[in-house]
Amino acid sequence: MNKQILITILALSAGMWACKTKPQDDFEKFDADTEWELALVDPCTDDWRTHWFLDGEIATVENSDSGMDFSAGPINRNDAHHAVLWTKQSFEGDVKIxxxxxxxxEQVVNVNILFIQATGTGEGQFSKDITEWNDYRKVPTMSKYWLNMNTIHISYAAFPMVNEDPTNDYIRVRKYPAQSKETFGETEVPPSFDKTELFLPGITYHMTWVKTDGKLFLKVEGDEKEKLYQWDLTGFEPVVEGRIGLRHMFTRSGRYKDFKVYTK
Incomplete structure (x- = not known):
């Protein structure tokens, strides 16, 4: 083989390898940063009201030695059966969750969501401190959030609202607020990841999220799998402070344990 061709092939291979390993390298660098300070620890085995408050009057939250069981209401397509658990504490800067x-x-429809650092838009009644308009969210209609909050939204263990395929899950990121109900689709932060083979019923997964001013990472470990996802946030208005929320759409439920938040 021509020596120059061999050198070119090796250089291209090295470049491809670098592209494949860079997200892992970036995540490990941020994850291991010694400047992280532990800001919240909740084993999720004691009274949930110590660290959280709830949007939605039909949802149930129960603690046991196994963790915090959080269930939205059972009726599909009824907005009153959505639910969001919010941290009482607000967090500034970079966060690791x-x-x-x-x-x-065992649903194959609807969505679980993590909200990272949510505040109100500050317009009209929607002050930055979302506790000042809790009553507005007693019926937690989804548009009340994406029209009136500044936050990062991540759907996971998520399915289309019309679906029969149990493998048709996705992970998708959005940046709120949308400018109108017609522009909700413009909130999406690419890429979307489909058919992840994760979040199977009854199996525990360890989730690690890292949000910096320009990047978002998710590392998922469980069921003998380890997967890493990354999103570029630089094209969106930064999210720099706010509460963390766990949203279950109607019919969805999950158990949480050993919830920790770090900031720097």
């Missing part, structure tokens, strides 16, 4: 998640439903 870790917890164990076990799916306790």
């Amino acid at each position: 870790e917890y164990d998640f076990t799916r306790t439903d």
